[in-house]
Amino acid sequence: MEILEEKINGVEVLNLTGRLDAFSAKDFKEKVGSLAKEKRVNLVIDMGAIDFIDSSGLGSLVASLRSVNKLGGDIKIASLQDTVRSIFEITRLHRIFEIFDDSFTAAKSF
Template identity: 30%
Template sequence: MNLKEEKRNDITICKLEGEITINNSAELRKAFDLIIKRNEKKVLADFTAVSYIDSSGLATLIEMFQRLKKIGGRLRFYGLDQKIKNIFEVTKLHKLFDICDTQESALKDL
């Protein structure tokens, strides 16, 4: 998994790439820790290049969602591949997370 960050005004865009699994979710958690430490409250997770996610990856996203919520922040997702969208739906996490169709609508929503 690779993660690149980009700033768009007060929004932090996390461009994730590859497979998010138990073998790299600690790395993702560390990146999220830094975002929280910098007090960045608007986060957009760009899933365009994510090919796979397991339950540990999902748990890391839930943690980030909760941490942002606690400080009055927001987390939005966009660019989910249909197979990953299905995983969000099967686990009902699409009810918890805000998943947007385009980057534009996600940015607007934040």
């Protein structure tokens, strides 16, 4: 999985590409952890180029949300592919993450 950073309206956007799974989940958590250390805790995760996610990938999103929440931040999800969105719905995690069609709308919502 690749992680590319950008800023939209002052909000950190992480553009993910590939698979968010048991192998890559640690990299993702570490990335969010390093941003949190710098007090960059309002994040948009753009998953438009994620074509696979498993329970470990979902777990890494939950752990990251909890860690930034403790610091007064939030994580918003953008650009989910339909297949990936279906797993958010099966696991009910669409109820704890705000999900947007694109990262610009997600960044504006902060």
